[in-house]
Amino acid sequence: MHIAVCMKQVVDLEHIRIRPETREPVLEGLPVKFGGFDKNALEAAVRIKEADQTTKVTVVAAGSAKLKDTVKEALAMGADEAVLLIDAAFEGADSGGSARLLATAIQKLGDVDLVLLGEGSADEYSGEVPARLGELLGVPQVTCVRELEILQGGGIRVTQDLEDELEVVEVDLPAVVGVTSELNEPRLPSLTAILKAAKKPVQQWTAGDLGVTADMVGAGAAKVQTLSNRAPEQARKGLVYEDPEEGIVEVVKALRHEGVLKT
Amino acid sequence: MSSTLVYSEREAVRLELLAGAREIARARQLSVAVALLGPGSAERAEVYFAHGAEQVFVAEDSMLGEQQTDACAQALAQIATQAEADLVLIGSTRRGRALAPRLAQKMEAGSVTEALGLAVHEGRLLVRRYSLGGNTVREVAITSPKAVIAVVPGTFEVAQADAKVDGAVVRVPMALTASRARVVEHKKKQVGAANIEQAERVVCIGRGVEKREDLQIIEALVKALEGELAGTRPLAYEFGWIPEDRMIGISGKAVRPQLYVAVGLSGQIQHAASIRGSKVILVINKDKSAPIFAMADYGIVGDLYEVVPRLTQALQRGP
Numbered sequence: 001m002h003i004a005v006c007m008k009q010v011v012d013l014e015h016i017r018i019r020p021e022t023r024e025p026v027l028e029g030l031p032v033k034f035g036g037f038d039k040n041a042l043e044a045a046v047r048i049k050e051a052d053q054t055t056k057v058t059v060v061a062a063g064s065a066k067l068k069d070t071v072k073e074a075l076a077m078g079a080d081e082a083v084l085l086i087d088a089a090f091e092g093a094d095s096g097g098s099a100r101l102l103a104t105a106i107q108k109l110g111d112v113d114l115v116l117l118g119e120g121s122a123d124e125y126s127g128e129v130p131a132r133l134g135e136l137l138g139v140p141q142v143t144c145v146r147e148l149e150i151l152q153g154g155g156i157r158v159t160q161d162l163e164d165e166l167e168v169v170e171v172d173l174p175a176v177v178g179v180t181s182e183l184n185e186p187r188l189p190s191l192t193a194i195l196k197a198a199k200k201p202v203q204q205w206t207a208g209d210l211g212v213t214a215d216m217v218g219a220g221a222a223k224v225q226t227l228s229n230r231a232p233e234q235a236r237k238g239l240v241y242e243d244p245e246e247g248i249v250e251v252v253k254a255l256r257h258e259g260v261l262k263t
Numbered sequence: 264m265s266s267t268l269v270y271s272e273r274e275a276v277r278l279e280l281l282a283g284a285r286e287i288a289r290a291r292q293l294s295v296a297v298a299l300l301g302p303g304s305a306e307r308a309e310v311y312f313a314h315g316a317e318q319v320f321v322a323e324d325s326m327l328g329e330q331q332t333d334a335c336a337q338a339l340a341q342i343a344t345q346a347e348a349d350l351v352l353i354g355s356t357r358r359g360r361a362l363a364p365r366l367a368q369k370m371e372a373g374s375v376t377e378a379l380g381l382a383v384h385e386g387r388l389l390v391r392r393y394s395l396g397g398n399t400v401r402e403v404a405i406t407s408p409k410a411v412i413a414v415v416p417g418t419f420e421v422a423q424a425d426a427k428v429d430g431a432v433v434r435v436p437m438a439l440t441a442s443r444a445r446v447v448e449h450k451k452k453q454v455g456a457a458n459i460e461q462a463e464r465v466v467c468i469g470r471g472v473e474k475r476e477d478l479q480i481i482e483a484l485v486k487a488l489e490g491e492l493a494g495t496r497p498l499a500y501e502f503g504w505i506p507e508d509r510m511i512g513i514s515g516k517a518v519r520p521q522l523y524v525a526v527g528l529s530g531q532i533q534h535a536a537s538i539r540g541s542k543v544i545l546v547i548n549k550d551k552s553a554p555i556f557a558m559a560d561y562g563i564v565g566d567l568y569e570v571v572p573r574l575t576q577a578l579q580r581g582p
Contacts, residue, residue, distance in 0.1 A: 011395075013395060013396040016395060016396075016398050018398065018399075023399075024399075025395055025398060025399055041271040046368050066356065094373070094374070095364065095374070096367070096374070099364075099368070106428060118463050120513075122395065122396060123395050123396055124394055124395075125365075125377070125391075125393075125396075125513065126269060126360075126375070126376045126377065127360045127361060127364070127376055127378060128363075128364035128367075128374060129364075130361070131332070131361050131362070131363070131364035131365040131368070132364045132365065132367070134332075134333065134361055134365060135333075135336070135364075135368035135369060136364045136368060136406065138444060139443070140331075140333050140443045140444040141333065141361065141365065142330075142332075143332075143357070143360070143361040144357050144361070153367075157447070159450075160357075161357070161514075162356075162357050162358065163356060164451070164452055164508070165449055165450060165451055165452055166449070166450040166452060167446055167448070167449055167450075168446070168448035168449075168450070169331075169444050169445065169446050169447065170444070170445050171443060171444040171445075171449050172443040172444075175443070175444070178361075180514055181496075181514060182500060182514065185519070211526060222406070223372065223373030223374075223405060223406055223407035223410075224374070224375060224403045224404075224405060224406070225372045225400055225403060225404045225405075225406050226402070226403050227389070227402045227403060227404055228400040228401070228402045229394055229395070229399050229400070229402070230399055230400065231398060231399050231400075232399075232400050232539070234557075236544065236557075236558055236559060236560050237559075237560040237561065238556075238557075238559060238562075239559075239560065239561050239562065240546075240551070240559060240561075240562035240563075240564060241561075241562065241563050241564065242564045244563050244565035244566075244569060244573075246377070246569065247561075247562075247563035247565065247570075248563065248573050248574050248577050249577070250561075251545060251561045251563060251574070252574070252577045252578060253330065254561055255522065255543065255545070255561075258522075258542075258543050259466075259521075260463075260464070260521040260522040260542060260543045261488070261522070261578070262463075262464070262488065262489040
């Protein structure tokens with residue numbers, strides 16, 4: 001079986017600062033990494049491979065040149081190889097463009113049976129790419145997956161985590177599966193795994209390699225245009241008491257005054 | 264003439280979206296239609312006319328009995344064509360968040376999920392949603408002729424059922440390709456007594472609570488407040504101290520109570536996005552550099568094992 005794991009390089013959200021004057025985030029110079037759910041997807045793929053050595057795991061990721069560094073962790077976690085989609089033509093894509101780019105790369109790989117990815121990316125958490133990818137590839141898509149099992153004789157059985165129920169679904173392959181963090185605990189690669197990863201094949205595909213243009217997968221194809229992206233105006237009072245004694249008295253008084261206690 | 268089409272797998276959410284769609288439709292002078300999927304769904308059509316829908320489109324194909332995303336997306340695309348819909352509003356539930364982009368891909372439409380609000384300005388559809396892990400709010404404009412927007416439940420209020428629309432039920436014959444995904448089992452989740460999303464007061468605990476037995480202290484506070492207990496992911500999922508339907512955060516629920524009390528939790532950014540709608544936020548934490556204090560209306564720096572019991576007593580004493 002050939003599994004493609006789509007991963008997204010995102011800025012490390014723990015390091016984001018907000019400029020107080022403009023309420024805009026400072027993103028320049030921040031470290032980048034793969035999102036948490038993406039690693040759950042990769043971990044699931046590697047476990048399938050460990051149970052069945054004929055399985056091949058390919059990471060497919062689009063992004064900036066920093067990907068060449070970022071992808072090393074994924075290879076150390078157990079992916080066999082990586083395809084990096086790096087080209088100025090891919091910049092400014094909305095989720096439709098990103099999905100089309102990934103779909104084109106997956107079709108170029110040719111023999112992919114299962115596409116695994118995070119249910120949502122760490123930064124936007126829109127969950128759009130798994131759904132659009134399913135449609136573009138013409139295959140079923142299941143998202144919010146917290147359990148995944150390969151069935152004898154092909155196909156998979158997955159458990160979808162919905163608000164008030166779990167839904168168990170059997171899906172023919174090929175399929176697209178979006179996973180949640182409940183699926184597994186991604187491994188921390190060992191030193192030997194990190195050293196071995198350096199020798200694993202990494203291909204880089206450009207717009208020319210894929211036969212696409214910015215008007216198909218980049219800014220020219222975007223149907224959603226960002227007007228602004230700012231921290232919400234903070235209207236919190238921020239009255240913090242360092243003396244608990246005083247704090248309890250004042251807080252109870254204030255909560256009564258606010259009218260938020262049961263009357 | 265184009266229209267706005269509304270769909271969710273939940274009736275309560277359909278009614279909310281219908282109210283929102285009517286507001287938007289007024290600005291654009293368009294009609295509003297509702298889609299109902301699955302066998303027997305036409306029975307509820309009258310409800311939507313009372314809430315102001317001009318048309319109700321019904322697809323009763325047996326393949327729509329289970330809410331499989333690819334089948335529902337096919338059905339809605341066919342209905343959207345018949346309704347001449349250029350805007351489709353879908354409830355951003357977990358199913359809806361998967362359905363909306365798939366439908367958008369079929370319709371060659373721009374899409375946004377988890378929308379917090381939408382407006383029409385100078386003929387353009389503007390949508391707001393959280394971004395960068397909840398640190399910021401992104402405002403976007405849809406630049407394509409068609410749009411599919413998944414709106415967070417609770418964004419619009421259900422309108423009075425006083426419309427006297429003499430609407431039409433339109434049965435749409437379906438040409439569906441069978442899904443290659445089959446539902447084999449439904450398992451009910453362990454469901455707690457209350458719905459934390461609707462609670463007026465919520466006490467949410469984090470890793471600062473050291474042992475399961477210590478929940479007693481917290482439960483006393485919850486009782487004094489007549490509120491509901493909630494927790495962060497480690498408490499619900501890793502430790503299993505509270506049921507998962509009381510989990511707040513990115514893979515759990517978002518709450519917007521009158522009063523939100525954070526006890527012994529640091530407030531990772533995703534947590535912040537899930538509690539932002541709270542009217543008043545009280546934080547109790549012994550680490551005064553905990554990020555959650557940045558969101559506090561009121562904060563008490565102190566050991567929860569001392570502060571919580573005394574706060575409970577103070578609340579019980581009454582004014």
